[in-house]
Amino acid sequence: MSAKKIAIIGGGNLGSAIAQGLVKSGFSQPSDITVTKRNTSTLADLKAAGVQVETDNAKAIRQSEVIVVALKPYNVREVLQQLKGDLDPAKHILISVVTGVSIADLSHIVPGMPVVRAMPNTAIAIQESITCICAANASEEQLRYVKTMFDQLGATVSIDEKLMDAATVLGACGIAFALRFIRANIQGGIEIGFDVRTASLIAAQTVKGAAELLIRENRHPEEEIDKVTTPKGCTIAGLNEMEHQGFSSSLIKGISTSYNKIVKG
């Protein structure tokens, strides 16, 4: 368990998910976490779990050592400018999960602060995130702490900052892409006879199983696909029709479009 007190500035979708994961994992005592936002009514569940809920960012920062910034990209500059006087490079470490805001940008807003960028996804709420991490001006010890924290909340990978936008697309947006794939499977499953609950369970568990084959067994997807595609069988017939309709191509184009949205605006 972490002895450090953690402030999460911006308790929206991701900020709340991080708090949930920190509580569930036992990494932090609920009372050592403070989550801020202007309208705190949406944080009732976290409050009931013992997490401190605040509208006052400065107060949250003063009573914490680790500051997780989970604001919308367009809010970061203004909010951090206001909090500059409360941030102490000797006491605090800043972890930004904000999309598209570089360590250089952050260091420009709050000079001298140790900054780590992290890119988790919403599965962090259930300790199943993949979190990409990069640091330019944090100490080895601070970086170790951040990695340990996110290791409790899923898996981590250290990357160069130049790959952070790509990490956002593949890991963070990727949850939505995967869920849309599952939804399409559910819709197909209903069309061929299943009720929605059964179709959802089969579709979700099947995707989980496929992912586990890659993660646990370190296999290439095509190696596993070869085991399923009986010659002249129904799998290859369905798979080829999906490819004729642009399945892989649409996913690759979607990933590329998502990436360009971050880098070109």
Ligand SMILES: NC(=O)C1=CN([C@@H]2O[C@H](COP(=O)(O)OP(=O)(O)OC[C@H]3O[C@@H](n4cnc5c(N)ncnc54)[C@H](OP(=O)(O)O)[C@@H]3O)[C@@H](O)[C@H]2O)C=CC1
């Ligand atoms: N959602 C995701 O899956 C992921 C998001 N990200 C990044 O994380 C960041 C947050 O995204 P997301 O959680 O989706 O966005 P949300 O809009 O859900 O969360 C941002 C929160 O910030 C709060 N906020 C706004 N102004 C202030 C302020 N002055 N002080 C304190 N809190 C404030 C808002 O609440 P209120 O209006 O009540 O103040 C809001 O709940 C973004 O930069 C996003 O790109 C990264 C990876 C994944």
Ligand SMILES: O=C(O)[C@@H]1CCC=N1
């Ligand atoms: O859609 C977005 O812009 C954010 C970044 C990653 C996930 N959600």
